[in-house]
Amino acid sequence: MRESNDMTDVRGARPETDRGRRMSGIGRVLVAVYAVLALAAVGRSFVQIATRFDEAPLAYSLSALAAVVYVVATIALIRPGRTWYRVAWATLVFEFTGVIVVGTLSVVDPELFPHDTVWSWFGRGYLFIPLVLPLLGMWWLARHPPTDGAPVELPADGASDADAAAKDAAANGAEAE
């Protein structure tokens, strides 16, 4: 099976190829919490749109958008490379802006958002995780910039090969999920 190959690949490749990967170590916890939040947002927005979209199109469209962004952020945090690093930054900034703007609006002018979104009251319905998580994510990203431009961290047998291998392993890992 492909999956079992990937597992041995990833494990056999540690720790050298893991060093540049953001999803290693404590970063995995961050990604896991992100995945749970993405699941919660997708589930909620699916129910809202499937059952009562016409009641609050703005709030529910926003829920759906937030859900999609959480999913993209989760994927971007897992994937290595500069492009995904930028995508991760963009989604985290978007989320943080969203929770601040919508959170403030929902407090100042509750009639604007008669129905709850993930971000209403700064994510109160989700233990304020939507407020805290982007900050933790940005801190994590700042501490772990992409390493494709830094072959010193990779094994001596050819930086580009090792790089590609790490990329493949991570990509397959994400796929398998």
Place this chain on the structure above:
Amino acid sequence: MIEWFTWVQIAVAVAAGLLCLVLGFAGRVPSDLTNGALALVELLLVVQLVVAIAAPAFGNEPTGSVLEFYTYLVGALLLPPAAVFWALLERSRWSTVVLGVAALAVAVMVYRMLQIWTVQQA
């Protein structure tokens, strides 16, 4: 939904979550114990699914949205296998913490399911 069974299930998920968090922060890699705890959480979710499908036939109807209930249940069913699979990919202490996070998330979701089934206001 059988209320006492649901409470047992929530208790087991919380216990499994705390166990994994403690062992993870203590530096343990995922073991048979922690993976087994997640397997138990998953097993109880499958039982819950069977109960939820069968209950209406015995006059035990949900008071809230059935769609919302099953969205939670399906989501919860996905979590333990995903966490265990990920724990097998990289056996580090943080994977044990991830197992704990997944179990606690299941506990919250089951609690929400109980609310939807029994005292739904919205």
